[in-house]
Amino acid sequence: MAGSNTKQVTFHLRRFEPGKDAEPHWEDHSIEVTPGMTVLDGLWKVKELSAPSLAWRSSCRMGICGSCGMLINGRPRLACNTQVSELGSAIVAVAPLPNFDIIKDLVPDLRPIFETHREMLPYLLRDDTAEQEDPTREYRQTPHELEQYLQFSYCIKCGCCMAACPTVATDAQYAGPMPLGQAHRYDSDTRDAGFDRRREVLAGGSGPWRCHFAGECSQVCPKGVDPAKAIQLMKRQLVSDLLRLRRRTPPAAVAEAPHGTMRDDIPAAPPRTVTEA
Amino acid sequence: MRDRTLWTWHIGAGAVILVLLGLHMVIMHLSGTLGFLGVQDAEPTGWASVAARAGSLFFTLTYVALLGAALYHGFYGFRNILMELNPGRTVRSVINVGLSVVGLALFAFGTWAALAAPGAATMAGG
Structure with missing residues (x-):
């Protein structure tokens, strides 16, 4: 049942399976989106509910690994780093990154x-x-x-x-x-x-x-x-x-071992004087 | 390696154009402004001024330099546009050789015109 914080959003997905499809086509999947939900979360939900064969790349879910680059509503973004709410649209169009061949669905050949x-x-x-x-x-x-x-x-x-x-x-x-x-x-x-x-x-x-x-x-x-x-x-x-104007410097050398002296002016900790009540 | 050299010349030619075109603008088109600033000069497009410039070694050299810089800058830019159409190896060679030949021919013709100008001005002046 849809809660007050949920919103119905259509994921407009570009699908392509080499060997089966002659060319890419679009599919619509409607899901409930909750606040804080990312496009990547949405893709997982679509896969779970209505498109089990949907393929994409993702790993860390926190914008570190760089696997989930996709074309989201016409802009290249990370799916894990893009909240559905920030797109401000009831339609989320997701396609593989352009300028690459497609391996399958949202998976570009990098x-x-x-x-x-x-x-x-x-x-x-x-x-x-x-x-x-x-x-x-x-x-x-x-x-x-x-x-x-x-x-x-x-x-x-x-x-x-x-x-x-x-x-x-x-x-x-x-x-x-x-x-x-x-x-x-x-x-x-x-x-x-x-x-x-x-x-x-x-x-x-x-x-x-x-x-x-x-x-x-x-x-x-x-x-x-x-x-x-x-x-x-x-x-x-x-x-x-x-133009022979570039300064050529040798690469940084290995750092020397530190040869600082021990500080002898560090005061000793005072004895504890507070007693338990 | 060649692309780096060509690009560097492209930027250098741009700088030369900036200076020489600036000079051209000041001499040919800003005479009114110069007059306002107190610099009085004869009518720049008058026959006497044109003939005097044609006979000046400085102006002849700047004409040739501006011609060379403008031709190189323009043709290199045009070549880049054509190269972005992803031509094959043979077409690339044709573009490179073709533009080089046309550019050099135009440069030779323009240089000849600049060098021949003093004689022509003298003959026309009578």
């Missing part, structure tokens, strides 16, 4: 972006292999140096930026905001020495040069990352390098 991501060498590249495999201490980095890449490291690879990017939609050569943003995340990390290796890919045709700076990637990011900024900073780095 392999192309992860392959491109891998080409960008998204990890610390250094010569001290022994230290990396068997670390003795951490690499030295100041808070200011950390801030140069910190926000880019919040990327959860959900693919929302790739779905929102108008250049990705039209240009097959363009690497896209997620892989480029992650390349910049490592290029701007003072512990990294892989700029020259990443440059081989970034200075070519799939690099940041094709970005029109529409800014949709930054607008849509559920984690508040600004990939458009990363791409513009990357252009500056690469052009500075071409």
Whole structure:
């Protein structure tokens, strides 16, 4: 029975099963929505009540894993991070992220972006292999140096930026905001020495040069990352390098062991004088 | 690697256009404003002014530089638009070679016109 806080909402879902359907089609499923219910909760309810074969990806339910990126009412969002009430509509249209092939229903094939991501060498590249495999201490980095890449490291690879990017939609050569943003995340990390290796890919045709700076990637990011900024900073780095203006500094060294002295001015705790009543 | 170089030249050409087009605007179209500011100049589109500029090495060099920068900037932008239509490898090569040939031909013609202008002005001036 519907309570006073519940609302009837129609989930307008894009369905597609390769081998069975010639092309995607839409299905409507009406469910009761309670306050606080997310689109992901709604999908589970639809699956439970009327569409048991409905497929999507999800895992953490708290906007961390990046699995449940979908096109919700025409906007790329995380289903777990979007409450039905915030959409302000009695119809919730859910489709797979655009710019990708569909595996089934709401499951996009994200392999192309992860392959491109891998080409960008998204990890610390250094010569001290022994230290990396068997670390003795951490690499030295100041808070200011950390801030140069910190926000880019919040990327959860959900693919929302790739779905929102108008250049990705039209240009097959363009690497896209997620892989480029992650390349910049490592290029701007003072512990990294892989700029020259990443440059081989970034200075070519799939690099940041094709970005029109529409800014949709930054607008849509559920984690508040600004990939458009990363791409513009990357252009500056690469052009500075071409013009021999880029400062080349060795990667951050391993931090020295602390050699502070023990404080001997710490007062001793006073004896307890309060007695039980 | 080539794309980074081409893009850098594109931005550089844009900066050159900004300066030289600004110069053009000031000399050719803002004479009234300059007069208001106390800078008096002859009528910029008058024959004497045109002939004087045509005979000046500085102006000849700026014409050639502006022509080169504008052609490169425009043709590179046009190439990018065509490349976003996702052409195949052969068509890409045709676009690259075609635009380079047309651009160089226009540059050569424009440069010739700028260099030939002093002689033409002298002949026409009688």
